[in-house]
Amino acid sequence: MQRKAYVPGVAALLVALFAAGCTSGSDTGGTDDNSNPGNAGTASAVAEPGRYRTLPEPCGAVAQDTLDILLPGIQQLTNEDQQAKAYEGTPTTTFDTDRKVGCQWKVESTDATDHLLVDLERVVSYDNSVSDDSQAQALFAEQQTAAHLPEPSESATSDVSSSATPGDDASASPSSSSSSPTSSSSSSASDGSALADLQPRVLDDLGDEAFLNDVVSSSGSTAQQRTVTVVFRTSNVIVTVEYEEQPTTVGTAPDSKEMQDRARNLASELADALAG
Numbered sequence: 446m447q448r449k450a451y452v453p454g455v456a457a458l459l460v461a462l463f464a465a466g467c468t469s470g471s472d473t474g475g476t477d478d479n480s481n482p483g484n485a486g487t488a489s490a491v492a493e494p495g496r497y498r499t500l501p502e503p504c505g506a507v508a509q510d511t512l513d514i515l516l517p518g519i520q521q522l523t524n525e526d527q528q529a530k531a532y533e534g535t536p537t538t539t540f541d542t543d544r545k546v547g548c549q550w551k552v553e554s555t556d557a558t559d560h561l562l563v564d565l566e567r568v569v570s571y572d573n574s575v576s577d578d579s580q581a582q583a584l585f586a587e588q589q590t591a592a593h594l595p596e597p598s599e600s601a602t603s604d605v606s607s608s609a610t611p612g613d614d615a616s617a618s619p620s621s622s623s624s625s626p627t628s629s630s631s632s633s634a635s636d637g638s639a640l641a642d643l644q645p646r647v648l649d650d651l652g653d654e655a656f657l658n659d660v661v662s663s664s665g666s667t668a669q670q671r672t673v674t675v676v677f678r679t680s681n682v683i684v685t686v687e688y689e690e691q692p693t694t695v696g697t698a699p700d701s702k703e704m705q706d707r708a709r710n711l712a713s714e715l716a717d718a719l720a721g
Contacts (some may be wrong), residue, residue, distance in 0.1 A: 449653035492570065495577030495681025497719070500565050502536040503548035506715060507563060509674050515688060518554030557699065559675065561668075562687040563715070569681070577681035585654060585678045592658045592674075594645045633656050643701050650679035651709070651718050659705060661698055673705050675712040679719050686712045 509532055513520055522528040537547035547564040568581035648655040655677035661669050670691040677684055689706040690699040 459470060491573045492576035492579070495568065495581065497567050497680060497682045499543060500546050500567050500682070501718065503546045503563050503565060506548070506565075506718065507534075507561075507711065508714070511711055511714060512561075515711065516550055516552040516554075516559045517556070517558060518552035520556050522552075525680065537562075537564070537627060544569065555693070557692045560687075560689040562685070563711075563721060564685040564687070565715075566571050566683045566685075567681060568683060572638055580684060581678055581681040582654075585676070585683055588676055588683070589647075589656050592656060592676075594644065594647065594658065597646070643705060648675070649675070649710075651675070651712055652679040654678050655712070657705065657709070659701055668692045668695050670700040671701065671704055673701075673708045675708045677712055680714060684712065684715055686715070686721075 457569070457597035472638070473655075512532060515564065519528060519531045522531060531550065531552050534550045535546040537549060539545050540546065545564070545566045547562065549560070549562045551560045553559075566584075568577055568584055570577050572580075643659065645658045645660075645694060646656065646658055655675065658672075658674040658676075660672045662672070668691055670689060672689045674687045674688075686708050688704055688711075692699060
């Protein structure tokens, strides 16, 4: 009879101990994600989206007054229909206008043939841990590296001599008088400084980050074609302005400063439009 009375008491004690053990294990064991501070919010953390969700219509993004400066041949067109068509430009082929758009213009004048391309790309990250801005920054860095910008130099002479892009047939020298600049003693320091200011370089006054490239190419005895490219990033949008000019006179090259100023002014207008 005593044994029968003892068994229920032991069972009750075991139940109590087991319940206490489970409670203690929950406090100290920690297989529950909610009990681990390191896991709090990890699954729900998503990188910020970019500022821009759409892109402007590219052919209407450049004002007519700006096109008159970049493409002087427009003003020489006497036919109103041809002039209107020249102002309109031609949209570039794209499969997703929410992600990438562009427009190009090409106009001939008595002095030269000018070509302008404006390209806008809205970068979207497909990785929830990487923001659109970070993805755009990485893509911009790739484009800047591919441009092979010369390293800045304190010496004007070395600035001039380093202007050619390594491995390319085209020269990146902004000098319009010679494709192989020399370091003759007659060159003044001011001339060297001016050339250094026109070298392909990083720009610090445009968008979040920007660079400019300036390349002169020629084939045989034909006129030299100059291409000035300005690329800048604003948040998750990368804008490219490509401005080309080929004179009709053999043996001449377009003026570097003039073309750079025109391309940079257009890039600034586009940056202001995006910011607004």
